[in-house]
Amino acid sequence: MTIRPRDVVVVGASAGGVEALRAMVAQLPADLPAAVLVVLHMPAGGTSALPAILDRAGPLPAGAARHGDRLEHGRVYVAPPDHHLLVSDGAVALSHGPTENGHRPAIDALFRSAAVAKGAAVTGVLLSGVLDDGVAGLQAIAGQGGRVVVQDPQDALYPGMPEHALQALTPDHVVAAAGIGEVLAKVTLEQVEADSQPAPEALRWENEIASAGRVGERVSAVGGPSEFACPDCHGVLADIDRGIRYRCRVGHAWTAEALVAAQGDAVEHALWTGMRALEEKASLCHRLAKLARERQSVQIAERYETQARETFEAAEVLRRQVVDRG
Template structure:
């Protein structure tokens, strides 16, 4: 997609989805017009270790070419590029990037990374679309699209199987269109034909450029740390992924964080990550207490065999305390908490 000094339409379409997203994307992609004068880029949250069959699934009904993206392939209108497992999907001025940068909002691929890279590269030519999904990935990315003069679309939260993601965008971004899923394909088709604003009216901010660079990881450690420090102020919190210090980003709209490695979190995803870390720590504590109990029981038997009654009694007290503590931790781990819905996997 060569750069030229001419007017453009809205020819970069960016779509993000999470829980409930396979069905929503199949509907949306399947109904996009065959003559759509745009390239389409799609991120669906998915597990890292399982193969993706999304290209085959979406190709059954799509009028456009649907394919998994590969690094540095040229961008072509009329194509739908899908993120692959455990890799971020990014776009540059003329080609696609597929990289294993740090996770954002506990996801790789992440929606924010795609939206941010496109906002930097294409500005007003972007159409951002957020569909059904849990938590709030896509909100910060949509802010970047709007800051560069792009268009913000969301699936109506009332129409979404999981409304959290589009609702978060609606609460934090000046959304241009909020419509049911059924109306999105024709709306995207119409918007793609409209003339985009001049890119020079919406300059790339230093913060946007820095955050886009962090995902690509094409810098040394000193530059990485310096870049994160410029974005915010160090907090007392630690990263659930690498356990390094977190910087609170200077963002007046959304509370969010980054570590110097590059992991990024909204407040909601950070809490979720801390929950996972806490659960892991509790299971480790439970294991240690149960091992302590088993060891104590063996020591008690030995003490009784040798008629060391006082030692056996002391060991019995320690075993009972370990069992009591283990029971408390087990109850915490097994209490009835509603699980957070994650991605809806494509069938194998």
């Protein structure tokens, strides 16, 4: 029997996550016997100030992760924008694989890769955020024997992610962000059995999608086609987890919660687009009516004026719909 330390910590955060991350790393010991990998949801463009923020916030050196970096104890590796941060054997891997819940980097991609590569040696930490990002990844970590730590929802600026985690599984620890450092200091001292058995096939398949972007025919074998379209590419989504999670043929992943939110955004976009088109039509009809009257074409002018009035009324209906949604 081979014994190994529990020396990989993976952390996921979204809205309100910077404050939680700062509170967490401030309490980490300078001699933490583990590598810490962090994903914070962020826009794809530009650069991230998070490595510098975390480097100043606590005793551990923090920096942007680079592909191929070896995992070292006492260091914090931060996902760069527009790249999944993954664990591969004893190193960091960066990938431009399909988005998950519309995000890259994605929390679930990091958690899943750590569960596949390190098994019970992993501790997953889920912090402030909306919806249910990270929950499937925590379940993968727990399924491989790893530890699960969740920020107390009452301590989170956005409690959605912690609350969904508490509904889906029983964490080993539920604490305020400022108390997570102390918990990790103890958890990373634990010794675990090295599991010689590979991770479940479905887990390894999803991890391969995040790292290499390959999906292939497997998606139709894992789950049947749903009635929903992928918000990213508009391909048919396959139900891969009994209505809880979906993937499309090119690999984009969605939870049901995230899919509802994305569809809501699409509806609002369609309402604004429709309202703009109607207002432009009304304006054009007014202009044509004016030109018709200048040519003494009264009937044509009246027809255009009627169209303008009806179109404007339709635009007002859509405007009320948009306002009510807000």
